[in-house]
Amino acid sequence: MTLQERPDRENLADTGLSETPAERVSYLRAGHTLKSWLLTTDHKRIAILYLISITFFFFVGGAAAALVRLDLLTPAGDLLSNEGYNRAFTLHGVIMVWFFLIPSIPNTFGNFLLPLMIGARDLAFPRLNLLSWYIFMLAGLLTLAVLILGGVDTGWTFYTPLSSMFAHGQVVLAATAVFVAGFSSILTGLNFIVTVHKLRCPGMTWGRLPLFVWSIYATSLILVLATPVLSITLALIAAERLFGLGVFDPAVGGDPLLYQHLFWFYSHPAVYIMVLPALGVVSELVAAAARKPIFGYAFVAGSSMAIAVLGFFVWGHHMFVSGQSMYASAVFSFLSIAVAIPSGVKVYNWTATLYKGHISLDPPFLFAMAFIGLFVVGGLTGLILAMLAVDVHVHDTYFVVAHFHYIMVGGAVSAFFGALHFWWPKMFGRRYSLVWGRLSALLIFLGFNLTFFPQFLLGYLGMPRRYHVYPPEFQVLHVLSSAGAGILGLAYLMPFAYLFYALRYGPPAGDNPWGVTGLEWQTRSPPPKHNFDAVPVVDGPPYDYHVEMEGDEDG
């Protein structure tokens, strides 16, 4: 039953596989036709397919954000009509949440790295993995159809009765797109869970899993258990709009508040779908940058699971002013504050890992540092919002907008770029310019803060979200924010220039350009189609770096 049974041990050339010489060189060489990409079941190629697709959606969603920020330059709504503004921010939300953030790290880096990190040949269900990409693309096409057919103006939350009774536009089509994307999420999560359970290589015990794998595992649990609740909720909205089968319609005794409960039962855990993989990436980057074993491995791994579990019981904090029972609100407030504990565990352990480490200021680490700083600001303002009494004042203001952008853009997107810079040499076998990498990390950090810090002030001063006409005294802060968005947009474009340049002109990366531990670095860059020439056997703890002790010869 172990993996070693399969190759013939007498014959060293037998790896238990039928593979062509090209496949043995690299997964990128195994076929150059379009068909060899579109019908691939190789997790690494599917990861590249996802990388291309979500980058496309990132820029579509970014274009909508650009429209919003341009319109907010002046207090009058002079660029977009009221309806147009509603459609712009709805599109921005829908695309960024379901077509960029949720699939971003899991479906690209999770897909690429999970089998490599646990010493497997592929995910548990390779064909299902490809199917999930096609489902995702179908959902993406539906979203583009929404865009072309005039958009939707309900906000990404599709609140009833606005969405079910009053909204114009393509509500049903947009809900269908998200519904379909949900199946892609569920299949991916399912695939990851089974892979982690069944395909670990010999010696890869649960206590030796890389922290990125733990966070992807926790994320997958949420994907599998929360996404179907969103699916049924959106189906109920579609039934109400299409067939008049209202269950949220107050006219027949339905309750719009029930919609909010169902929606946030998915959508709050969804926040952790977006940020947990980022936390996993940062754990990897921090250990790699410090050249030290991660401090408190078990606690960092456990905190990912704790966040995933706690995340299911905090949804009510989105509804403090919606009219739910105040006792429910108090409990949700307490549970939301409790999420700070595992989050804090992570930040403290990263800091302790860095303590006395041999830190190299390479681009991945700069992105990780940016993440930690922004995550702390986003997390602490999250605590402020979790407090029932304070939230009543800043609910639905720019304070909330700034808070979740700190977590989801400052946090998750920084980690995404950190991962891209860290594993790029592994994925494509080429080094890129570290100078440009550092510069773009810096610019993204500065541009981000200039965009979103003023929004905390705006929200605290009372600027409500989703309004494009505002009192003139808010203009200075809005202009600052829009200027920051300009810098941020350009900074996001920068990596494309030097990363693409590196694809062709970069020097070969070598197997392990950063000199770090982890199974993915023990195979070639780019990896062969079947990941490893021989099935690896793990015989040590993760992050097994040499630690200098007092009294060491060379210390």
Add this chain to the structure above:
Amino acid sequence: MADRVREPYAAPGQQREAAMMGMYIFLASETMLFSGLFLVALHLRLEHAPEVVAASRQMHYFIGAANTALLLTSSLLVALAVEAAREGRARPAVLATAILLGLGFLALKAVEYRMEYAEGILPLPGAVTEFSSPARHAFMNLYLIATALHAVHLSIGLGLLATLAVRLLRGTLPLPERSIVMVNAGLYWHLVDVIWIFLYPVFYLAR
């Protein structure tokens, strides 16, 4: 073909375990899908107890009971066919009987819908309906959505079982090596059954 081990697996046992685990996770996901509907039902019941009880009394619970019996029997037959497959025996006739019972469920459901339509309590688009209270309307809306969604799942299950029956007849499913396919289809069928076991009391017996 017989006990082919496909990438990325090393041994047939490992491949079987992974396939079964995948199915169980998928079923957990399906359970969460329906749990959303059950939550709506619970909410209606708590908010509008008298109306929901009155609406539930109007349901044809004998048809529901007959359908429960049909589904439970079909599940038993599927379980027998799966056990046989595990031991290497193909039982297409047993599977076919289970499919017939499933079709019987759909037929009875159609008859029931028709009766409710005639009574003016089935809120189909364009139907003339009359409800004694708004909450009763919401109850019937939910009933229609939940039972229709269940029927969709049941139809998918029938498709799965029919494909397997054909493969058993043609002998293109090597048994017992690939019996996992039967096991997984059986698991799906049992879930469709279990969902009905909950739908039935919630809509018919909640008095």
